[in-house]
Amino acid sequence: MMRASVLLISCVLAVAGCSREPAAPEAPAAVQADPAAVAAELDALLAEWHESELKANPIFATALGDLRYNDQLPDMFSASYRAEQEARERDFLARVQGLDRNALSGQHRLSYDIFIADRESSLAGNRFPAWMLPVNQFGNYGSFMAQLGSGQGLQPFKEVRHYDDFLARIARFPVLNDSAIANMREGIAAGVVQPVPVVEKAIPQFGAHAVDDVEQSVFWGPIRNMPADFPEAERERLTAAYREAIANTLVPAYAKMRDFLRDEYLPKARTGVGQMHLPDGKAWYAHNVRVNTTTDLTPEEIHQFGLEEVARILAEMNAVREQVGFKGDLPAFFEHLGTDDQFYFKTEEEALQAYRDVQQKINPRLEQLFDIFPKADYEVRPVEAFRAASEAGASYQSPSPDGSRPGVFYLNTHNLRAQPNFLVETLSIHEASPGHHFQISIQQEVESLPAFRRFGGYTAYSEGWALYAESLGKEMGLFTDPYQWYGRLSDEQLRAMRLVVDTGLHYYGWDRQQAIDYMLANSSMAESDVIAEVERYIVIPGQALAYKVGQRVIRELRNEAEAELGEKFDVRAFHRQVLVDGALPMGVLQTKIREWIAAEKAKAGA
Structure with missing residues (x-):
């Protein structure tokens, strides 16, 4: 299993051309867009989008090895953060849609269509209040923070500055924690709450980090494994700083969420476990x-x-x-x-x-x-x-x-x-x-x-x-x-x-x-x-x-390729075609592979 990402609504499969028909021919006097210029503008917009993603989600930047934002932890549960992200999505969607799609071809057209559909799918999801459900037993922010701070996860702990970076993130953790509690209280009022067994599993996950002895905390790992070449003065400073941060910032925050889940949230948790039991649940x-x-x-x-x-x-x-x-x-x-x-x-x-x-x-x-x-x-x-x-x-x-x-x-x-x-x-x-x-x-x-x-x-x-x-x-x-x-x-x-x-x-x-x-x-x-x-x-x-849905599509495409190409079928070439353009929506992948099969047949018949 791996972490999922925002997906494409299938009716906007651009390669298949199912919803974005070419525009009607323009009058002869109209000036056609320069394909190279449009492609360059798209490249610039997509690069700008990626930079905005890294700033909006500094943990994502850390995961990619980009440490420019390594000391930041935005309040991702706040209403202002959600509003900023929706505005960013709408802005980039409009700017990319403003480009002439008919001037694009190949990978540029593919990127254009995927990007637009990703943004439209993400914005469509804003209808549903997932922000009211920030905690569960499977992937909650508290456990993820502990992975980061263990010294065995994404956060690097190789230089003194890396240790200071995470101290800055620790300082922001109570803000994130308090926003999560506020959102869950709104969820209680709206009837958007987690099921009882989910809450029961999450309580001990937060409780595990409300330790009495900071040296038994998973967050003590970086101090226990501090590089030997750190100057002694820095070793002493960081040891004292981490002791203070764990005892007076992290432990109280984890205990606060544990107590909230146990005493206030669990009594309001729902008994029906399916999403259909939430408001607008079947549509969600x-x-x-x-x-x-x-x-x-x-x-x-x-x-x-x-x-x-x-x-x-x-x-x-x-x-x-x-x-x-x-x-x-x-x-x-x-x-x-x-x-x-x-x-x-x-x-x-x-x-x-x-x-x-x-x-x-x-x-x-x-x-x-x-x-x-x-x-x-x-x-x-x-x-x-x-x-x-x-x-x-x-x-x-x-x-x-x-x-x-x-x-x-x-x-x-x-x-x-x-x-x-x-x-x-x-x-x-x-x-x-x-x-x-x-x-x-x-x-x-x-x-x-x-x-x-x-x-x-x-x-x-x-x-x-x-x-x-x-x-x-x-x-x-x-x-x-x-x-x-x-x-x-x-x-x-x-x-x-x-x-x-x-x-x-x-x-x-x-x-x-x-x-x-x-x-x-x-x-x-x-x-x-x-x-x-x-x-x-x-x-x-x-x-x-x-x-199983994805597996079926890929297996059916291989079966098609084998049947169409016969002795000319090369499984290594097929796998290259599936992998080389990165992750694609299923409809886009189907069109891509079928076009490759047609090209291979034409090549064999030449």
Whole structure:
């Protein structure tokens, strides 16, 4: 899983030309726009947009290795901040729309259309008060701040100035915290509140940082690991400053949010977990479905697709049961896989090493299917203890564009019974290479792309690619062990169940237990893992739909290419075409690949 970005509304797919028809021919006397001048103006506007993004979101700049705003932490929950961002979106939308699209071609036209649709989708989302829900157990700002301040995350702690930068961010944290509380109080008044189980999981996440001993705080990590070459006077100053900041700024802020959630917010939390239970909830969910899938698929269509896929994959799982000679039925096989110690790691280090070993196994095999590779490498790390209880089983954090910070494949070792060893090959492919690490790193390294495309993304594309990448395992000589193949099916089954459960929760009114029971009945997943998954879907409606929808589009495009090109089909060339332009909405990707297929056919016939 990776962080999502704003997506494109599918009716504005410019390459397909579905909504932006060419303007009528102008009168002969009219002066046609100079294509080179229009392209240059678009490049300048997109570069200006990226700079405005970095200023508006200094954490994003830090993630990209741009440290100009490394000491800043805006009050992103304030009404004034939201108003400023909406004004910025509208300004840039109008300025780009003011350019002559007909004078653009190739990548410039693609960038024009994607940028406009991104802005329109973002502005359409302003109708829904997501700002009233700033805290959940899956991705709250408090846990993210702790990751930043741990010394193991995005925030650098290599120079004295880096330490001072984060002290400045710490000083701003109570402002952010107070705005979050104010927004949640408005949410209580408006009936826009989180469900009870979400709040119950978030309370201890904030409480974990309200420590009595500052040296036991995760924020003490940079002091504990301070570079040895810092002058002694600076070491003493920074140690005292961090002790003061943790004790008198961070701990009170975290305790304040913990107490607010427990004493004031939890009693007002809702019992219905789906988005449909919020004001205008079904429309809100429909928007999230469009944003996350970049298609016009309805919740009903997605739910039915999920039911069909769950049934198909169950049949393939049963075939594995027969292959390994298990005598019981499929539910008994699930029970066997969930309880037999042979399928589980004994220690965290054993689990981490298994993934590091498969990293070395996969890397030399990539040349079979690819002729384009990332420059950056990745590391395998455990999810930090303070957020592990509510995190997904695995996730990925992208590298810095210059490669100075590697990508990170985070493995959740909180409950080793939720990390069966038969998932090693498929999970590594998905999160690392040739999945998220491969795709995101390549995208960042294509310097010819405008920055908003190099560093942006579409959930359906990125997660669809990672799930498609899992299907390449056999082509790379993996999944020879039937249990590893079962792991591949298990992972795909998770994504198929998501189609059913996400729409079930947010469109059909399922409750939390109904979703949990469905997943337990159709997989061998640990109950703790199922609960974490279901509670994730509750707080990010629609995101879980992107995986299978995106995978289906990419697989269908490959099938088309193979059928159309026959012996001329080159899988490495196909993968290059999918990857080289960065993340695209599904409709844009379809048009691009079909045009490539047509060009390859014409070339072969020449």
